[in-house]
Amino acid sequence: MRSSEQNIESLEPGAVLLRGFANGEAASLLDEIERIADAAPFRNMVTPGGFAMSVAMTNCGAFGWITDRKGYRYGDIDPDSGKTWPAMPEAFRDLARRAAETAGFVGFAPDSCLINRYVPGAKMSLHQDKDETDFAAPIVSVSLGLPGIFLWGGAKRSDRPRRLRLESGDVVVWGGPARLRFHGVDTVAEGEAPCRYNLTFRKAK
Ligand code: MD3
Numbered sequence: 001m002r003s004s005e006q007n008i009e010s011l012e013p014g015a016v017l018l019r020g021f022a023n024g025e026a027a028s029l030l031d032e033i034e035r036i037a038d039a040a041p042f043r044n045m046v047t048p049g050g051f052a053m054s055v056a057m058t059n060c061g062a063f064g065w066i067t068d069r070k071g072y073r074y075g076d077i078d079p080d081s082g083k084t085w086p087a088m089p090e091a092f093r094d095l096a097r098r099a100a101e102t103a104g105f106v107g108f109a110p111d112s113c114l115i116n117r118y119v120p121g122a123k124m125s126l127h128q129d130k131d132e133t134d135f136a137a138p139i140v141s142v143s144l145g146l147p148g149i150f151l152w153g154g155a156k157r158s159d160r161p162r163r164l165r166l167e168s169g170d171v172v173v174w175g176g177p178a179r180l181r182f183h184g185v186d187t188v189a190e191g192e193a194p195c196r197y198n199l200t201f202r203k204a205k
Pocket residue numbers: 114116124129139141172174178179180181182183184185198200
């Protein structure tokens with residue numbers, strides 16, 4: 001597909017899959033991730049229940065998502081360094097804004113980018129993203145590296161999730177009626193890259 005064309009797939013009202021949207025910038029995104037992780041290293045955070053997550057995380061932007069024994073929340077300070085999170089690179093902000101606009105959400109201005117790293121064997125259980133203050137803003141998700149099987153459920157945890165294979169360069173925009181869907185990521189398998197990364201752009205506050 002030429003870059004002037006775009007493969008826009010509607011998953012359900014409010015949820016749009018942009019296959020390969022970030023392919024042309026994947027290498028530079030990976031460079032930026034490395035730079036961010038030099039300042040704010042990936043770490044396996046602990047859930048309020050006391051379990052270390054198999055997904056390693058870091059953040060950039062004004063606010064970062066964190067979890068510890070005290071709960072889930074957004075904060076402007078990296079608890080591991082005591083410093084603010086690294087700034088969100090302009091290329092990240094611009095990619096998120098362009099993807100949201102392509103999906104029909106004009107003017108998306110994320111203040112938070114959670115970077116998830118899945119080594120083979122890592123997974124994320126079904127959950128909702130509800131630590132943000134404004135559910136009117138969409139969430140933009142960028143997949144890089146190893147493929148992953150995204151689990152995409154309904155309004156209730158017990159709704160059986162659909163399975164969607166996301167590859168490096170794929171971008172999904174979740175907003176509107178899809179914003180509070182239960183979702184997760186199945187165990188990542190070994191493959192041709194060392195890990196899977198997911199950039200999750202949100203308006204946290
Ligand atoms: C669908 N991360 O960090 S992002 C998370 O691939 C998270 O790392 C996944 O879920 C990952 O919270 C998926 C995509 C995503 C984010 C929010 C959603 C999908 C969503 C909200 C509603 C429905």
